[in-house]
Amino acid sequence: MAATDGDRNAETGQLEFSLEVPFPSVREATVALRSLAPDGEPRRGGISKQLAVTGSTLSVRWSADEARILRVSVSSFLDHLALVAETMEMFGPPVAQ
Amino acid sequence: MQRPAKWIFSESEKLAAMTVVIGFEGSANKIGIGIIRDGEVLSNPRRTYITPPGQGFMPSDTARHHRAVILTVLKEALEQAGLKPADIDCVAYTKGPGMGAPLVTVALVARTVAQLWGKPLLGVNHCIGHIEMGRLITQADNPTVLYVSGGNTQVISYSERRYRIFGETIDIAVGNCLDRFARVIKISNDPSPGYNIEQMAKKGSQYVELPYTVKGMDVSFSGILSYIEEASHKMLSSGQCAAEDLCFSLQETVFSMLVEITERAMAHCGSKEVLIVGGVGCNLRLQEMMGVMCKERGAKLFATDERFCIDNGAMIAQAGWEMFRSGQVMELEDSWITQRYRTDEVEVTWRN
Numbered sequence: 001m002a003a004t005d006g007d008r009n010a011e012t013g014q015l016e017f018s019l020e021v022p023f024p025s026v027r028e029a030t031v032a033l034r035s036l037a038p039d040g041e042p043r044r045g046g047i048s049k050q051l052a053v054t055g056s057t058l059s060v061r062w063s064a065d066e067a068r069i070l071r072v073s074v075s076s077f078l079d080h081l082a083l084v085a086e087t088m089e090m091f092g093p094p095v096a097q
Numbered sequence: 098m099q100r101p102a103k104w105i106f107s108e109s110e111k112l113a114a115m116t117v118v119i120g121f122e123g124s125a126n127k128i129g130i131g132i133i134r135d136g137e138v139l140s141n142p143r144r145t146y147i148t149p150p151g152q153g154f155m156p157s158d159t160a161r162h163h164r165a166v167i168l169t170v171l172k173e174a175l176e177q178a179g180l181k182p183a184d185i186d187c188v189a190y191t192k193g194p195g196m197g198a199p200l201v202t203v204a205l206v207a208r209t210v211a212q213l214w215g216k217p218l219l220g221v222n223h224c225i226g227h228i229e230m231g232r233l234i235t236q237a238d239n240p241t242v243l244y245v246s247g248g249n250t251q252v253i254s255y256s257e258r259r260y261r262i263f264g265e266t267i268d269i270a271v272g273n274c275l276d277r278f279a280r281v282i283k284i285s286n287d288p289s290p291g292y293n294i295e296q297m298a299k300k301g302s303q304y305v306e307l308p309y310t311v312k313g314m315d316v317s318f319s320g321i322l323s324y325i326e327e328a329s330h331k332m333l334s335s336g337q338c339a340a341e342d343l344c345f346s347l348q349e350t351v352f353s354m355l356v357e358i359t360e361r362a363m364a365h366c367g368s369k370e371v372l373i374v375g376g377v378g379c380n381l382r383l384q385e386m387m388g389v390m391c392k393e394r395g396a397k398l399f400a401t402d403e404r405f406c407i408d409n410g411a412m413i414a415q416a417g418w419e420m421f422r423s424g425q426v427m428e429l430e431d432s433w434i435t436q437r438y439r440t441d442e443v444e445v446t447w448r449n
Contacts, residue, residue: 035208038433039201080205083164087209090168091182095215 120414123203124195130174131411140177160198189417192220193438200434224440227374230412235399246375247272263362264314274318301345379406419447
């Protein structure tokens with residue numbers, strides 16, 4: 001798993017953070033994306049999060065007004081990711097489509 | 098394949114023709130996963146997050162509890178049912194209402210296994226889960242429903258494809274009132290505060306008069322809670338009454354209110370059946386009081402025990418089964434959870 005520092009974007013003034021998570025295959029990366037994507041951020045405004053799959057890598061990009069909000073969102077995302085990964089380990093691999 | 102005029106099915110063909118749904122529930126302090134095959138509960142394991150006396154359960158701690166046990170409970174559900182993932186036809190989970198963090202935890206696992214196993218996913222309204230499970234277990238056909246738990250208090254009647262709310266609490270749920278009173282006098286939360294109040298109430302002998310707050314078809318419990326909180330500090334320290342008397346008085350008062358609004362809903366609808374669901378519904382004193390009212394009206398009372406009254410996975414599987422069989426589908430991107438989700442928002446596609 002690779003992550004960038006939470007830097008402030010000079011143009012937008014927003015704090016940004018990104019994460020790249022490798023999976024064994026495109027299929028598994030897609031399962032993770034579709035499990036993690038439906039629930040939006042609990043608070044309205046102040047933060048946005050984008051998920052995408054490129055090859056077998058799940059990438060996530062955050063953009064936030066405040067470090068505190070960013071930290072909460074990233075930390076809760078990591079908890080969720082760990083649960084999804086553990087579920088895939090115990091109850092996977094995905095059946096053939 | 099050509100079938101003979103009179104179809105004969107083998108045992109394995111019959112099983113294959115049945116619909117198996119797995120249900121995931123975790124909207125409050127219980128995490129449960131149940132499997133239903135055409136009305137038969139194949140498994141229904143559950144764990145409860147129990148906090149020390151005097152403390153309630155907070156969303157993040159509750160989510161952490163569910164997170165720690167959910168995969169073990171899922172394994173148990175499959176093993177006890179003797180099923181493989183391939184035998185399952187549909188995955189159902191609680192979409193809401195409930196506490197956000199625990200709902201998300203459970204939804205994440207449901208979404209993941211639905212994709213891993215290649216099964217459709219359905220989001221269930223928690224209240225509808227209680228109603229459908231109650232109907233399945235008791236075989237009540239078209240009852241007036243009293244739904245009473247730690248988070249909800251509603252009198253419901255079915256009409257025109259909706260479970261319509263005839264009366265409800267205007268502030269806190271009846272179970273929340275009981276739970277918070279238990280915290281005030283430091284009653285144990287194990288197995289549940291309500292159960293312990295019920296046991297203590299049996300030893301109460303003195304009735305302490307409390308506010309009785311029925312407002313039309315609705316009820317209010319927050320004022321009763323404030324009143325009894327203050328009264329308990331004064332009366333217990335001065336020895337005017339025992340904690341058992343307060344438990345007894347609180348139960349008698351709030352249950353009378355619930356019986357009153359249920360009876361009024363029955364009169365409105367001309368209903369001859371009452372079904373009690375939700376965690377508070379396993380209180381035998383509430384069932385007894387409701388039974389007296391039903392007898393007077395020539396109506397029939399239906400209730401279930403703690404296996405199905407208290408939140409469980411099978412109830413979500415059962416509502417999911419009805420939704421699945423009536424052709425409902427849900428896209429994965431629409432599977433977000435919601436803390437607020439009223440009973441009457443759901444179109445009941447499986448009843449006439």
